[in-house]
Amino acid sequence: MIIVHNHLGGIEYTKAFFVSLISNTVTSCFGVSAMNAASPAERLAEAVPFLRGSLDRNKGVSVHINGGKVYIGVHISVMYGVNVSAAVSSIKNKLRYAVEEQTRLSVEKIDVYIDGLTT
Numbered sequence: 001m002i003i004v005h006n007h008l009g010g011i012e013y014t015k016a017f018f019v020s021l022i023s024n025t026v027t028s029c030f031g032v033s034a035m036n037a038a039s040p041a042e043r044l045a046e047a048v049p050f051l052r053g054s055l056d057r058n059k060g061v062s063v064h065i066n067g068g069k070v071y072i073g074v075h076i077s078v079m080y081g082v083n084v085s086a087a088v089s090s091i092k093n094k095l096r097y098a099v100e101e102q103t104r105l106s107v108e109k110i111d112v113y114i115d116g117l118t119t
Helices: 015-027 040-047 049-054 084-103
Strands: 002-006 009-013 032-035 061-066 069-079 106-118
Touching (some): 015 032, 015 061, 069 084
Parallel strands (some): 069 106
Antiparallel strands (some): 002 009, 032 069, 061 069
């Protein structure tokens, strides 16, 4: 959780808020077919059938906040035939705008990992 203070008081942002905002923004981008598991725990939950119910659409997002600066990592699959460079550039621009517009925090770095290709 991060607390941002201003002249009117404090605003609390939870990690779940950032993960939800980022996941919704990325999945709405052209060329993105799926979010992929980012951590070993998420990969294990995908592999074990009875744990799949614990997965939600927010998988594949890592967010770190340090000193009011946001560091984002997303793991995605893209559709076959999509210009990957253009898709990654679009995702980064859209993510930066969405996070900075919603939170007024500075996005320092965005890493987009292409883990798969779908037809």
